[in-house]
Amino acid sequence: xxxxxxxxxxxxxxxxxxxxxxxxxxxxxxxxxxxxxxxxxxxxxxxxxxxxxxxxxxxxxxxxxxxxxxxxxxxxxxxxxxxxxxxxxxxxxxxxxxxxxxxxxxxxxxxxxxxxxxxxxxxxxxxxxxxxxxxxxxxxxxxxxxxxxxxxxxxxxxxxxxxxxxxxxxxxxxxxxxxxxxxxxxxxxxxxxxxxxxxxxxxxxxxxxxxxxxxxxxxxxxxxxxxxxxxxxxxxxxxxxxxxxxxxxxxxxxxxxxxxxxxxxxxxxxxxxxxxxxxxxxxxxxxxxxxxxxxxxxxxxxxxxxxxxxxxxxxxxxxxxxxxxxxxxxxxxxxxxxxxxxxxxxxxxxxxxx
Amino acid sequence: xxxxxxxxxxxxxxxxxxxxxxxxxxxxxxxxxxxxxxxxxxxxxxxxxxxxxxxxxxxxxxxxxxxxxxxxxxxxxxxxxxxxxxxxxxxxxxxxxxxxxxxxxxxxxxxxxxxxxxxxxxxxxxxxxxxxxxxxxxxxxxxxxxxxxxxxxxxxxxxxxxxxxxxxxxxxxxxxxxxx
Numbered sequence: 001x002x003x004x005x006x007x008x009x010x011x012x013x014x015x016x017x018x019x020x021x022x023x024x025x026x027x028x029x030x031x032x033x034x035x036x037x038x039x040x041x042x043x044x045x046x047x048x049x050x051x052x053x054x055x056x057x058x059x060x061x062x063x064x065x066x067x068x069x070x071x072x073x074x075x076x077x078x079x080x081x082x083x084x085x086x087x088x089x090x091x092x093x094x095x096x097x098x099x100x101x102x103x104x105x106x107x108x109x110x111x112x113x114x115x116x117x118x119x120x121x122x123x124x125x126x127x128x129x130x131x132x133x134x135x136x137x138x139x140x141x142x143x144x145x146x147x148x149x150x151x152x153x154x155x156x157x158x159x160x161x162x163x164x165x166x167x168x169x170x171x172x173x174x175x176x177x178x179x180x181x182x183x184x185x186x187x188x189x190x191x192x193x194x195x196x197x198x199x200x201x202x203x204x205x206x207x208x209x210x211x212x213x214x215x216x217x218x219x220x221x222x223x224x225x226x227x228x229x230x231x232x233x234x235x236x237x238x239x240x241x242x243x244x245x246x247x248x249x250x251x252x253x254x255x256x257x258x259x260x261x262x263x264x265x266x267x268x269x270x271x272x273x274x275x276x277x278x279x280x281x282x283x284x285x286x287x288x289x290x291x292x293x294x295x296x297x298x299x300x301x302x303x304x305x306x307x308x309x310x311x312x313x314x315x316x317x318x319x320x321x322x323x324x325x326x327x328x329x330x331x332x333x334x335x336x337x338x339x340x341x342x343x344x345x346x347x348x349x350x351x352x353x354x
Numbered sequence: 355x356x357x358x359x360x361x362x363x364x365x366x367x368x369x370x371x372x373x374x375x376x377x378x379x380x381x382x383x384x385x386x387x388x389x390x391x392x393x394x395x396x397x398x399x400x401x402x403x404x405x406x407x408x409x410x411x412x413x414x415x416x417x418x419x420x421x422x423x424x425x426x427x428x429x430x431x432x433x434x435x436x437x438x439x440x441x442x443x444x445x446x447x448x449x450x451x452x453x454x455x456x457x458x459x460x461x462x463x464x465x466x467x468x469x470x471x472x473x474x475x476x477x478x479x480x481x482x483x484x485x486x487x488x489x490x491x492x493x494x495x496x497x498x499x500x501x502x503x504x505x506x507x508x509x510x511x512x513x514x515x516x517x518x519x520x521x522x523x524x525x526x527x528x529x530x531x532x533x534x
């Protein structure tokens with residue numbers, strides 16, 4: 001198991017698809033065979049296409065009664081051996097939070113596509129926002145890590161979804177595709193390559209599915225029905241999944257490992273893209289659709305002779321602290337344009353060099 | 355044509371404004387161009403003012419939405435009033451004369467699309483394709499063959515033949531005007 005090269009699920013070539021449709025195609029290409037979801041603007045086209053495509057290839061599609069059950073179904077499908085996904089937007093993501101915490105603690109690979117819209121609450125359903133960045137990371141209780149990719153184009157909605165599945169399977173962790181309305185509804189040229197590199201969860205009969213000596217290494221994941229004794233619980237558990245709700249050592253070991261397995265593997269996860277950094281005095285740090293506007297603005301400023309650089313976060317979580325710290329060394333200011341009010345809630349903020 | 359062309363379609367929801375943008379985007383993709391398109395979403399696409407935009411370029415597109423269109427295609431007075439002031443220098447406005455009384459002359463291209471649709475195929479729903487085909491014939495933003503291929507891949511059933519006829523009408527719209 002582990003890495004393998006498979007044929008793309010669509011004939012190779014150039015397509016003209018929306019971002020939400022590209023997410024569905026990326027999921028199918030990565031091997032997703034279960035979708036459980038509840039439709040919500042502006043993500044519904046993903047669900048619509050998954051219903052159509054999974055029907056064609058013999059996967060399972062279920063429209064659940066709400067988002068709580070949607071993520072629960074996805075977690076169940078994952079433990080039954082499927083690569084599984086759901087897609088939603090802010091209000092739905094809020095409802096999923098409890099079980100996302102459960103998925104992190106049970107080390108369940110699953111994909112949550114969040115096509116962000118203007119919040120809080122019902123907000124403006126058809127308008128763009130990026131107000132779920134912190135919720136994706138911190139929305140459930142306790143200490144945990146997740147992975148999030150941040151696509152800025154239809155191409156990345158496809159490639160990034162494949163990548164998200166690979167992260168989820170490799171690190172046994174809920175992984176987010178943090179898109180937004182603008183990139184979800186954007187139609188763009190999409191290049192489908194003939195081959196896709198995918199990672200399938202590791203199996204190792206008899207080895208404990210919830211512990212590893214080296215926290216960098218991810219324990220194997222059995223599936224119900226394979227004949228192994230398997231217990232999956234959201235309570236503190238030992239390496240074999242047995243509930244150990246009184247022993248502080250077991251709790252400490254588990255929680256540390258779940259954080260370390262992501263943080264100590266950061267170099268394999270974090271991805272950034274930089275332009276015009278070498279001579280820049282000011283740098284724009286951005287992600288997602290905003291980066292499309294920002295890059296255009298940076299190019300215009302450079303044409304006028306301003307030494308402005310550009311850095312884009314292709315993955316948002318874990319946050320690329322090291323790269324951003326390096327970047328801040330040579331510049332006077334870093335500008336961070338976002339479609340939210342920022343961590344302080346007061347709008348645009350500046351990161352001063354450290 | 356310059357390296358990047360921005361096109362904006364406007365009309366009422368139901369006139370096929372979104373489909374026109376989709377057809378143009380697909381056609382340009384067939385020709386190996388970089389394309390980005392977006393359109394009205396939600397209630398606007400179903401009866402109210404509706405808009406659809408396409409950016410076509412030889413190079414990868416940084417900002418994928420229309421900023422200042424080179425070509426505006428309108429099928430309602432409201433869309434004309436909204437969009438006619440925002441056109442690039444030397445740009446063109448194609449309009450369906452069934453619905454629009456223009457207030458300017460420069461850069462205006464009259465296409466009696468709805469009238470042609472009713473007269474020739476007795477189906478006003480294909481006026482969007484007539485108008486789009488006229489834009490293609492006049493500006494060459496994509497080839498006529500690419501547009502026909504886009505229609506073949508996007509329209510199903512009994513409407514396919516109707517839309518192919520509409521495209522043929524649009525490609526020869528100048529003759530139609532001449533006959534009048």
